[in-house]
Amino acid sequence: MGFAVRRTSRSYVRPSAATPSGTLELSIIDRVVGLRHLVRSLHVFPAPAPAGERGAAAGSPARAVREALGKALVDYYPFAGRLDDAGRLDQYPFAIPEDDLLPDAAPDVEPLDLPLSMQVTEFSCGGFVVGLISCHALADGLGAAQFINAVGDYARGLPRPRVSPVWARDLVPSPPKLSSAPPPFPRMFQFWHLVVDLSLDSITRAKSQFLQSTGQRCSTFDVAIAKVWQARTRALRLADPSTRVNLCFFANTRHLLRGGAAGFYGNCFYTVTVSAESGAVEAADVAGVVAMIRDAKARLPAKFARWAAGELAEQDPYELSFTYESLFVSDWTRLGFLEADYGWGTPSQGEKKAKGEGLRENKKKKNRERKKKIK
Incomplete structure (x- = not known):
């Protein structure tokens, strides 16, 4: 039709x-x-x-x-x-x-x-x-x-x-540009579209499991991306369990700017990257994967401050590298x-x-x- x-x-x-x-x-x-x-x-x-x-x-x-x-x-x-x-x-x-x-x-x-x-x-x-x-x-x-x-x-x-x-782009730090590695040889990717339904019951169970094992609470976002990352890692069927896999998502950093930047509508985010061996991600329970994600989120203020001060030694966090081993997530x-x-x-x-x-x-x-x- x-x-x-x-x-x-x-x-x-x-x-x-x-x-x-x-x-x-x-x-x-x-x-x-x-x-x-x-x-x-x-x-x-x-x-x-x-x-x-x-x-x-x-x-x-x-x-x-x-x-x-x-x-x-x-x-x-x-x-x-x-x-x-x-x-x-x-x-x-x-x-x-x-x-x-x-x-x-x-x-x-x-x-x-x-x-x-x-x-x-x-x-x-x-x-x-x-x-x-x-x-x-x-x-x-x-x-x-x-x-x-x-x-x-x-x-x-x-x-x-x-x-x-407010425009206020001057609120965003402007550190010296980090030296970047030469761009990798272009790769061709084959992408599939897949819709995954995560029920409220399954998310609630995972939250309860995390609370029982750590004494801490986690968000629906934490659980959702943990489940998707683990399922996708298993689906990759990597031969070497020590292969590093990455989960990347973009965190708002307005609260880390001077005065909180109320009304700011420009780009104000930082890339949070969770990296682990594929075998560890596959074998962990959901609470374990959630813990990896929450640890990376907890490091955000310090990482952003180091970037703002020009103290990062690693690659520029805003120059993203796309590989099959990396999952990028955006939550709207x-x-x-x-x-x-x-x-x-x-x-x-x-x-x-x-x-x-x-x-x-x-x-x-x-x-x-x-x-x-x-x-």
């Missing part, structure tokens, strides 16, 4: 008021070559409840988002971009190719030259999808979600965003995308489409199962 999306208009959305002029410097993290890519995500909003059950907004979501976007671009003027409106459809959104729900390319414009683009697809049932494409060099996940929530604030009639944005469940409200309530589902990894979170599921797409 196929369904056609009819794009009814395409235009650039300008800030609704004057914005400052001048040059804005990027931070040393913003300038990481690997962040020069586009992050694609879909934010699914269900049809509103019947009148009287919920204070649903009136009118067109596309029009409301467009008007609010113009206001938000005054505060977040580096994001100034464009918005596509899409015509109404009468089928469930995921029966439609994702590319039809995301903005298409602007004529004669290099895609990476657009900091941000949006498309609103409306459905006859009253639901809609906001398709977002943003350049990672301008904002990390928390920053992009902060911007989207600002658009929602204006769409609901607030006089200003609840969080005031706590960034704030699922709190965005344009006047019709919050999304029922959000799905990230990015290079190398992804995560889908569905708020409709009562047991809050975590679904991870692993490549």
Whole structure:
């Protein structure tokens, strides 16, 4: 079955008021070559409840988002971009190719030259999808979600965003560039898409096991990535159990900056790497793998401080090396995308489409199962 999306208009959305002029410097993290890519995500909003059950907004979501976007671009003027409106459809959104729900390319414009683009697809049932494409060099996940929530604030009639944005790239340390090893010979990878369902019961059992064995508590994130890392390591079937395998994830470091960097929406993260022999990861119980992850997380403040002071002797933590033995994980469940409200309530589902990894979170599921797409 196929369904056609009819794009009814395409235009650039300008800030609704004057914005400052001048040059804005990027931070040393913003300038990481690997962040020069586009992050694609879909934010699914269900049809509103019947009148009287919920204070649903009136009118067109596309029009409301467009008007609010113009206001938000005054505060977040580096994001100034464009918005596509899409015509109404009468089928469930995921029966439609994702590319039809995301903005298409602007004529004669290099895609990476657009900091941000949006498309609103409306459905006859009253639901809609906001398709977002943003350049990672301008904002990390928390920053992009902060911007989207600002658009929602204006769409609901607030006089200003609840969080005031700050550029403040000077808050990010700028240590001397570390010497890096020559880039390895390019490797070709064959990736498979796999959806793994981790039930709430299995996560709760693992948390209980960790508490009993260590006397400490752990998070759902700790358990989820421990299970996935161990399962993936076993699936690699490495002949030598002493082969090193790595788990890498990206930790927010705003709380480690001066004053906590409230409202900062640039890139502010550090790569946390857990490394162990494959045999140890395969043979450990889940609590043991969780302990490895928590030990690496506990070292984050010290590692970040050493990097900021230019004291690291190892390779630059922002120059990532991709191998079959390394698993990269990104968690979007706590960034704030699922709190965005344009006047019709919050999304029922959000799905990230990015290079190398992804995560889908569905708020409709009562047991809050975590679904991870692993490549």
